[in-house]
Amino acid sequence: MIIDYIKLKNYRQYRDQTVNLGAGEKGKNIVIIEGRNGAGKTNILNAITWCLYGQEFHISKSEGLPIVNTSALNDLGVNEKTTVEVEIQLISNDKNKRYKIKRTVWIQKSEKDDAEQISDRYLSNQSDGTKLEVFVQIGKDIKGEFRDPAHIVQRLLPEKINEYFLFDGERLDNYFKEESGGIIKEAVFKISQLDLLDRMIDHLNKTKDEFLRSSEGLTPEIKELEEKKTALLDSLEKMKNELGKQSNAKKEAKEHRNEIDKKLRESPRNIKKLAEEREGLEQDLLKLESELEEERKNRSDYLIEMSPLILTHEAINQSWRIISKQEEAGKIPPPIAKNFLERLLEKGVCICGTDISKKNEYRKNVELFLQSCKDIGNISGEIIELCGYLRGLIDESSDFRKKQIMYGKRVEDLEEREKKNNERLKRIEEEIKGCDVKEIKRLEEKLEEYNNEISNVDQKIGEIKVKIDNMKDERLVQIDRDLNKELKKEEKFQELRRILSFCNSVLDIANKIKTEIMGEIREEIEEKTKKQFFDIIWKKVTYKEVKIDDNYNFLVLDQTGRKALGTLSAGERESLALSFMAALNTVSGFDVPIVIDTPLARIDTEERQDIARSLPEYFKDTQVVILVTGAEYTPAVRKSLSKNVCKEYKIKFEEYKKGSEAKVVSYEK
Amino acid sequence: MSDKMGKDIKIREEINEKIKEKITNGKFPEEIKEFLNKMLLIEFDHIDEIKPRVKEEYESHIKKYAKKWKGE
Numbered sequence: 001m002i003i004d005y006i007k008l009k010n011y012r013q014y015r016d017q018t019v020n021l022g023a024g025e026k027g028k029n030i031v032i033i034e035g036r037n038g039a040g041k042t043n044i045l046n047a048i049t050w051c052l053y054g055q056e057f058h059i060s061k062s063e064g065l066p067i068v069n070t071s072a073l074n075d076l077g078v079n080e081k082t083t084v085e086v087e088i089q090l091i092s093n094d095k096n097k098r099y100k101i102k103r104t105v106w107i108q109k110s111e112k113d114d115a116e117q118i119s120d121r122y123l124s125n126q127s128d129g130t131k132l133e134v135f136v137q138i139g140k141d142i143k144g145e146f147r148d149p150a151h152i153v154q155r156l157l158p159e160k161i162n163e164y165f166l167f168d169g170e171r172l173d174n175y176f177k178e179e180s181g182g183i184i185k186e187a188v189f190k191i192s193q194l195d196l197l198d199r200m201i202d203h204l205n206k207t208k209d210e211f212l213r214s215s216e217g218l219t220p221e222i223k224e225l226e227e228k229k230t231a232l233l234d235s236l237e238k239m240k241n242e243l244g245k246q247s248n249a250k251k252e253a254k255e256h257r258n259e260i261d262k263k264l265r266e267s268p269r270n271i272k273k274l275a276e277e278r279e280g281l282e283q284d285l286l287k288l289e290s291e292l293e294e295e296r297k298n299r300s301d302y303l304i305e306m307s308p309l310i311l312t313h314e315a316i317n318q319s320w321r322i323i324s325k326q327e328e329a330g331k332i333p334p335p336i337a338k339n340f341l342e343r344l345l346e347k348g349v350c351i352c353g354t355d356i357s358k359k360n361e362y363r364k365n366v367e368l369f370l371q372s373c374k375d376i377g378n379i380s381g382e383i384i385e386l387c388g389y390l391r392g393l394i395d396e397s398s399d400f401r402k403k404q405i406m407y408g409k410r411v412e413d414l415e416e417r418e419k420k421n422n423e424r425l426k427r428i429e430e431e432i433k434g435c436d437v438k439e440i441k442r443l444e445e446k447l448e449e450y451n452n453e454i455s456n457v458d459q460k461i462g463e464i465k466v467k468i469d470n471m472k473d474e475r476l477v478q479i480d481r482d483l484n485k486e487l488k489k490e491e492k493f494q495e496l497r498r499i500l501s502f503c504n505s506v507l508d509i510a511n512k513i514k515t516e517i518m519g520e521i522r523e524e525i526e527e528k529t530k531k532q533f534f535d536i537i538w539k540k541v542t543y544k545e546v547k548i549d550d551n552y553n554f555l556v557l558d559q560t561g562r563k564a565l566g567t568l569s570a571g572e573r574e575s576l577a578l579s580f581m582a583a584l585n586t587v588s589g590f591d592v593p594i595v596i597d598t599p600l601a602r603i604d605t606e607e608r609q610d611i612a613r614s615l616p617e618y619f620k621d622t623q624v625v626i627l628v629t630g631a632e633y634t635p636a637v638r639k640s641l642s643k644n645v646c647k648e649y650k651i652k653f654e655e656y657k658k659g660s661e662a663k664v665v666s667y668e669k
Numbered sequence: 670m671s672d673k674m675g676k677d678i679k680i681r682e683e684i685n686e687k688i689k690e691k692i693t694n695g696k697f698p699e700e701i702k703e704f705l706n707k708m709l710l711i712e713f714d715h716i717d718e719i720k721p722r723v724k725e726e727y728e729s730h731i732k733k734y735a736k737k738w739k740g741e
Contacts, residue, residue, distance in 0.1 A: 207727040502735040
């Protein structure tokens with residue numbers, strides 16, 4: 001099935017636009033729509049989801065602009081009305097069936113110049129106040145005015161799995177990140193319509209039990225078994241309800257999470273880490289500043305302390321040398337012995353024989369001489385002491401250089417750290433310039449909360465499922481066996497037995513078909529994903545294996561057998577995601593067109609070309625509408641896709657005084 | 670299987686090929702194939718309803734096919 005065209009009237013940037021996407025010649029299955037960020041690419045995707053389901057899944061709820069084109073709104077007078085319309089035509093591959101789907105909403109300009117949606121009960125047929133119309137043309141017969149047009153849309157393109165054919169390229173690798181296994185399994189289940197089998201099994205079981213319950217003449221034993229079974233089925237029903245509640249809680253948490261995720265993707269990556277690093281650096285800088293101040297003070301204190309010594313260094317050195325020399329020469333202390341003079345005075349005879357026993361001039365001279373000796377001795381002692389002190393000062397001044405270097409080094413180290421921190425801080429500031437870091441941090445924390453919530457709900461869901469399986473597998477099977485035994489005891493239950501036996505046989509077969517298809521699809525998806533992935537990645541030797549387990553969890557192994565999913569580059573992850581999406585769509589047998597928004601945005605230049613070369617191969621025989629920016633759609637990418645491109649458009653965005661308008665024009669224009 | 674019934678039970682093209690193929694080529698009695706096809710179409714018609722009212726249709730088809738059922 002392909003999208004033949006999309007008509008947009010007064011929808012967001014588009015005032016009046018028809019985009020023909022219809023197929024070209026065989027093999028040309030790709031449509032390119034190129035536009036700058038904000039020009040209106042994603043709103044093509046939103047227009048499709050709004051037309052089909054009445055919801056714009058790829059728009060942030062916080063984005064304030066109204067659904068009506070601002071220029072169209074500004075053209076209105078107060079209380080004047082206009083409509084917003086999106087129409088899509090789908091054509092089956094054999095071109096025998098056409099489905100025209102159109103959604104309309106009525107808008108009125110308020111006195112405050114705002115756009116207000118009007119619900120016209122005569123015109124709208126949907127609970128959200130919009131009108132949905134579906135026209136089906138099979139051959140030459142046209143049928144319209146369906147009682148429940150939404151039902152026709154759901155049958156064609158089920159909303160629950162819309163993200164598997166209308167997807168945001170920047171979210172492709174999320175399929176491997178989040179609790180993807182369960183989601184993918186559920187999607188495969190739905191895409192393959194195995195849920196039809198599941199519902200049939202459920203209804204068949206209920207009807208079968210009703211046959212038994214309403215039969216007349218049941219024996220007490222049968223009644224008892226039947227009551228047991230009813231009680232067990234009631235418990236099962238309660239658990240299924242709980243399962244539904246938990247699934248809804250999960251869906252809600254996922255919606256919040258995706259909303260936050262989208263906002264965060266518009267901000268620099270790891271902003272929380274960057275902000276934390278910035279905070280750490282700022283604290284470190286404060287600490288460094290005070291350490292540096294202290295070290296600088298220590299250095300200057302030391303210089304001040306040492307300056308007299310340094311200034312008098314030469315004098316000290318010289319003094320020490322003189323004293324040391326005198327000391328070495330034995331002149332200090334003086335060689336005259338004080339005791340010898342004292343003994344002479346005691347004996348009263350000088351060494352020259354002169355009598356000095358009495359107080360005479362000679363004795364007086366010797367006494368004076370003794371006094372001088374005493375003073376010289378004391379002075380010598382002081383000089384020797386001074387010499388030791390000078391030696392200490394000299395030693396200390398010889399450490400001055402070492403200590404000066406040491407203080408200098410400390411200051412330099414701290415200054416270097418300060419410089420590096422300041423440089424890093426500057427880089428971080430540039431990276432997060434213009435971002436509301438506080439808000440982003442809050443969002444990241446919220447994101448983590450939702451992730452935890454999803455993981456907790458997943459655990460609960462898993463537990464409930466195990467309980468349900470146990471009840472079904474063990475207790476119910478045993479009750480059924482016992483019932484059959486009892487029914488066989490009496491002839492009158494022959495018809496009932498036949499009905500139950502028929503139901504049981506159908507149930508066995510339906511369950512078997514379901515299990516077989518699920519297994520086959522998984523194996524085929526694994527094989528095709530692996531083949532396509534290895535066909536396009538250039539590191540073919542690095543990776544050895546791609547596996548998908550029963551719960552659709554991915555495993556990529558490198559040559560040494562180690563898990564390598566986490567080490568794949570953005571391009572490799574996207575290659576894996578695209579390989580998987582293509583495999584999913586071809587294997588599950590669900591024939592839908594695919595619309596991808598910005599598939600190459602996060603990919604390196606070289607990998608872009610690899611992916612561009614492989615895209616037509618991925619989605620052979622499937623219409624693929626690719627919404628790209630000019631940066632993605634490089635000449636090399638364009639050349640790689642050229643063989644398979646049937647239509648190529650550009651979005652021209654113009655702003656007027658009255659509003660803005662986007663136009664989808666041929667690429668050449 | 671009569672021609673009339675054959676037309677009645679023809680699975681519409683919207684039903685997944687894999688399911689159609691499993692039913693058509695499965696080695697199990699024809700009446701089960703017919704019944705499965707019928708019921709899948711009923712389910713398909715109510716695909717977007719949470720609690721479809723299909724009890725009566727199930728009862729009548731079960732009765733109809735169980736009558737022919739010899740596999741007890």
